[in-house]
Amino acid sequence: MEEHLKILVVDDEECILDIFKRYFESSKNHTILTAGNGFEALEIIKTEQVNCCFTDLAMPKLDGLELARKINQYDNTIPVVVMTGYPSMDIAIETLKNGVVDFITKPFKMEQILPTISRVMASRTHFVNNILLKEEYEKTKKLVKVNEELQGKIKDVETINLILQNLDQAASSQDLFKILVNLTGKITPCDEAHFYLFTNEMNDYEIITSFFRNEKRTTDDAVLIEKETAQKVAGDGIPYLIKGSNGIGNIIAIPLKIKSKVFGILASVIHHENKSFGEKEIYFLNFLIEKASSSIENLALYENIYENLFSTLYAFVETIEARDPYTKLHSANVSRYAIAIARETGCSHEEIVKLNVSGNLHDIGKIGIPDSILLKPGQLTVDEYEIIKKHPVIGSNIIGHLGMWTDEQAIIRHHHERFDGRGYPDRLKGKNIPFLARILSVADVFDALTTDRSYRQKMPDNVAVEVVRENSGSQFDPKIVDIFLDLHSKGLLKNKFNL
Numbered sequence: 338m339e340e341h342l343k344i345l346v347v348d349d350e351e352c353i354l355d356i357f358k359r360y361f362e363s364s365k366n367h368t369i370l371t372a373g374n375g376f377e378a379l380e381i382i383k384t385e386q387v388n389c390c391f392t393d394l395a396m397p398k399l400d401g402l403e404l405a406r407k408i409n410q411y412d413n414t415i416p417v418v419v420m421t422g423y424p425s426m427d428i429a430i431e432t433l434k435n436g437v438v439d440f441i442t443k444p445f446k447m448e449q450i451l452p453t454i455s456r457v458m459a460s461r462t463h464f465v466n467n468i469l470l471k472e473e474y475e476k477t478k479k480l481v482k483v484n485e486e487l488q489g490k491i492k493d494v495e496t497i498n499l500i501l502q503n504l505d506q507a508a509s510s511q512d513l514f515k516i517l518v519n520l521t522g523k524i525t526p527c528d529e530a531h532f533y534l535f536t537n538e539m540n541d542y543e544i545i546t547s548f549f550r551n552e553k554r555t556t557d558d559a560v561l562i563e564k565e566t567a568q569k570v571a572g573d574g575i576p577y578l579i580k581g582s583n584g585i586g587n588i589i590a591i592p593l594k595i596k597s598k599v600f601g602i603l604a605s606v607i608h609h610e611n612k613s614f615g616e617k618e619i620y621f622l623n624f625l626i627e628k629a630s631s632s633i634e635n636l637a638l639y640e641n642i643y644e645n646l647f648s649t650l651y652a653f654v655e656t657i658e659a660r661d662p663y664t665k666l667h668s669a670n671v672s673r674y675a676i677a678i679a680r681e682t683g684c685s686h687e688e689i690v691k692l693n694v695s696g697n698l699h700d701i702g703k704i705g706i707p708d709s710i711l712l713k714p715g716q717l718t719v720d721e722y723e724i725i726k727k728h729p730v731i732g733s734n735i736i737g738h739l740g741m742w743t744d745e746q747a748i749i750r751h752h753h754e755r756f757d758g759r760g761y762p763d764r765l766k767g768k769n770i771p772f773l774a775r776i777l778s779v780a781d782v783f784d785a786l787t788t789d790r791s792y793r794q795k796m797p798d799n800v801a802v803e804v805v806r807e808n809s810g811s812q813f814d815p816k817i818v819d820i821f822l823d824l825h826s827k828g829l830l831k832n833k834f835n836l
C-alpha cells in the first residue's frame with residue numbers, strides 16, 4: 338500500500354495551491370498543506386511532520402531556492418521539489434549539495450506530480466540510507482580507534498602489573514637484580530641487559546646478573562659500558578642513552594639509588610645500531626628502576642633487620658648451649674644435617690632458608706627451662722621431663738612474637754612430634770606434622786645421639802644410624818629416614834661442627 342504522505346505546497350499564486358488541493362482531494366492518499374510564502378512554509382515545516390515539499394522558485398521575500406536551503410538546514414531528509422519555469426544546471430548543483438532536491442518545470446500536468454513524489458521519496462530513502470551508512474562507518478571507525486587506544490592502555494597496564502608483580506616476588510636483593518634484568522628483556526626489545534654493582538667506593542663495578550635474548554650468549558660476550566660512562570651515569574645520577582664501544586649497539590644506562598645514593602646501573606643493550614629504544618620503553622624502564630629502587634631499599638632494610646634479629650636470637654641459643662658444654666653447636670649441626678636432607682628431598686631455596694632459621698633456633702625455648710633441670714646430670718623425674726617438654730612451645734612463642742617467621746614458628750613447635758602421633762606438644766601424626774619439622778626431628782635426634790651428654794656417652798655413628806632406622810615409621814617419617822640413611826651411607830652427614 339502506498340505510504341500516506343503530508344505534502345507541503347508553497348506558491349504565492351493561490352490558484353496553484355488550489356489545483357494541488359483539488360487534485361489530491363479526490364485521491365485521499367496524501368494530505369496537502371499549503372503556504373503562500375517561504376516564511377509561512379518554514380512555520381509549517383516546524384510544526385507538522387511534512388514528508389515532501391513542492392515550492393515555487395520565484396516568490397517575494399523568500400525565494401524557492403532559499404527556502405529549499407533553509408528546509409535542508411532544518412531537516413535535510415525532507416525532499417524539496419522546486420517548480421520553475423527557468424531550470425538551470427547552476428541551481429541544480431547549488432541545491433543538490435545538502436539534501437534531496439528535484440525540479441519540475443512549469444508548466445506541468447498534475448499527472449506528473451505523483452511520479453515526481455515517488456521519485457523524490459525513493460531518492461530520500463537512498464539519501465537517508467547513505468547518511469546512516471556514513472554514520473555507521475564513522476561510528477565503526479571511531480570504535481576501531483577507541484578500541485586501539487584501549488588495547489594500548491590495557492597493554493600499558495599489563496606492563497605495569499608485570500613489573501609490580503615480578504618485583505613483588507623478590508625475596509632478596511640478589512633475586513631482585515635477576516628479576517630486574519629479566520623484566521628489562523620483557524618490556525624492551527633489548528638483546529641483553531646487565532645489572533652492574535659498584536664496589537670499592539664507586540671505583541669499580543661488576544656485572545652481578547645478566548639477561549641475554551640469545552641464550553647461547555654469556556657474560557663473556559656482553560656489550561659492556563665503559564668505566565668513564567658508568568662513572569658519569571653514577572655521578573650525575575640520571576639515565577644516559579649511549580653508543581656502545583666501537584659503535585656496537587645502543588645502550589640505555591639507568592642508575593639505581595638507595596636514599597639518593599647510586600649503588601648500581603641497569604644497562605640495556607640493543608645490538609643493531611640503527612635500532613633504539615622507544616619513548617614508551619624508556620618510560621617503562623624508568624618506572625621499573627624507580628620501583629626496583631624502593632624495593633631494594635625495603636629489602637636491604639629487611640635483610641638488615643632480619644640478619645640482626647637472627648643474630649640476636651642465635652646469640653640466645655649460643656647462651657643456652659654455653660650453659661651446657663655437652664650441647665655446644667648442637668643447633669648448628671642439626672641445621673646442617675636437616676639442610677642436607679632437605680636438599681635431597683628437592684626442597685626449594687625458600688624452604689632451605691626456613692630450615693636454617695628454625696634449625697638454628699629450634700631449642701631457643703630452653704631459655705625458659707631452669708638450669709637445675711636443663712643441666713641435671715642424672716635421670717629426670719616425670720615432672721622435670723614435663724617441664725623440658727615445654728621448650729618447643731616456649732620457643733615457638735618467642736618466634737611468634739616477631740610476626741615474621743610463621744612457618745619457622747610451626748617447625749620449632751613441632752620438632753618433637755612423632756610420626757605415630759605420640760610426640761609433643763600437640764601429638765600431631767604423620768603428614769599433619771610440618772614436613773620441615775619431620776626433617777628437623779631426624780637431624781635433631783641423630784646429632785643428640787652422636788654427642789656426649791651429661792648423662793651418657795655419645796653413640797658411634799653406626800649405632801645412632803641403627804637407632805634412627807629402628808624408629809622409622811614410629812618416631813620418624815620413613816621417607817625422610819630413607820633419605821637420611823642414603824646420605825649417611827654416602828658419607829655426606831659426617832662432618833660435625835666441634836669446638
Ligand SMILES: [Fe+2]
Binds near residue numbers: 699700728752753781
Ligand atoms: Fe628440642
